Amino acid sequence: MKKMTSEDVFKKNIMELVIPADKVAHVQSINPLEHALLVLMKTGYSAIPVLDRDSRLQGVISKTLILNNIVGIERIEYEKLGERIVESAMKKNPPLLRVGDDLLSAIKLSIDHAFICIEDDKGIFQGILPRSSLLKFLNHYLRDISRSVTDQP
Numbered sequence: 001m002k003k004m005t006s007e008d009v010f011k012k013n014i015m016e017l018v019i020p021a022d023k024v025a026h027v028q029s030i031n032p033l034e035h036a037l038l039v040l041m042k043t044g045y046s047a048i049p050v051l052d053r054d055s056r057l058q059g060v061i062s063k064t065l066i067l068n069n070i071v072g073i074e075r076i077e078y079e080k081l082g083e084r085i086v087e088s089a090m091k092k093n094p095p096l097l098r099v100g101d102d103l104l105s106a107i108k109l110s111i112d113h114a115f116i117c118i119e120d121d122k123g124i125f126q127g128i129l130p131r132s133s134l135l136k137f138l139n140h141y142l143r144d145i146s147r148s149v150t151d152q153p
């Protein structure tokens, strides 16, 4: 396989690392919290994107946000899972990049977020860029560099 150069890294198209929208588990903001919790439990993800009916990003919902939303003073109010909707618990303004944004912007956002949402220039959700995909790519590049250093006479 061809060795990567620093130029390959800086010019990397982030879309090559993105999980496309049709493979991303998501919920809608009008879904009950119970539905979101079921999706999170069944997929095993701790957080997933929230979209509207037109595939526009609304926020992110997680198991922790749901539990915080239904915790009462003396007990966990499980009945609220069926009464409240995702919008009441989701985090708005999640980390977001546009399709043409560069890899460095993605790395910067990934410091604090396990995944970044990607939208096109019309605001339509295109998928997510997980931190692990970035690390895998950088690991590949850094290994290439370390091999070239040790291969030198």
Ligand code: AMP
Binding pocket: 019, 023, 024, 025, 026, 045, 046, 047, 048, 049, 114, 115, 128, 130, 131, 132, 133
């Ligand atoms: P990973 O880096 O693969 O562990 O993914 C980081 C986070 O991205 C996961 O904990 C999920 O919150 C989210 N994630 C990864 N893949 C998917 C997917 N196919 N659908 C929804 N969320 C995902």
